[in-house]
Amino acid sequence: MEPLSKESLRRIALDARKAFLSTLSDAERTRLEQKLAEHLTWLCAGARVVGGYAPLGSEISPKLATEEARAVGAIVGYPAFDNPAKPFKFRAGDPLEPGPFGILQPKKSAPIVEPDLVLIPLLAIDHRGTRLGRGKGHYDRALVRLKKSKARLVGLGWQLQRLDQEIPADEWDVPLDAFASPEGVEWFRQAPLPF
Structure with missing residues (x-):
């Protein structure tokens, strides 16, 4: 059997995620996102700047995890596009203004920050840390720089998003260090030592 294309995997993963969410009450979703935050507490506590x-x-929402990070003194930044054709940067502050692609981002006047821990959304991830995103490459372009600065890159998702099959990787794909879900954190590389 031929492996599925990234586009086919994207459709399947998005449909599966939506179907899973349709089975959860708001209270159950909040409970699961709280469990995710609990698994991330020690990582966020050791970070100087957390990218949410x-x-x-x-x-899955990282909001409870980023609130805990702020509570222990970390700066929290969010992706912000100054120019939609260029890689986004992280800006400190809450994501309150609409940016390109329907994503909320901090004000353009908010300071640019360099996270040492980046929490990353995804459609799916495999055992190598290959992330399947929405296909626009925004994260891959931004993560190249952050990987060079030794930031820890942690994909967040529901457990069903962790695939047993390999996701086809392109040369520009930046593998993640770990995957965190309400069930726990799985490390693919970079031992989980304190920062």
């Missing part, structure tokens, strides 16, 4: 994201649709 404003969830879209059926993406």
Whole structure:
């Protein structure tokens, strides 16, 4: 059997995520996102700057984890586009303004920050840390720089998003260090030592 294309995997993963979310009550979703935050507490506590994201649709929310990070003194930044054709940067502050692609982002006047821990949305991830995103490459372009600065890259999702099959990787794909879900954190590389 031939492996599925990235586009086919994207459709299947998005449909599966939406179907899973349709089975959850708001209270159950909040409970699962709290479990995710609990698994991330020690990582966020050791970070100086945490890169979060404003969830879209059926993406798991990192909000409870980023609130805990702030509570222990970390700066929290969010992706912000100054120019939609260029890689986004992380800006400190809450994502309150609409940016390109329907994503909320901090104000353009908010300071640019360099995260040492980046929480990343995804459609799917495999055992190598290959992330399947929405296909526009925004994260891959931004993560190249962050990987070079030794930031820890942690994909967030519901457990069903961790695939047993390999996701086809292109040369520009940046593999993630770990995958975190309400069930726990799975490390693919970069031992989980304190920062």
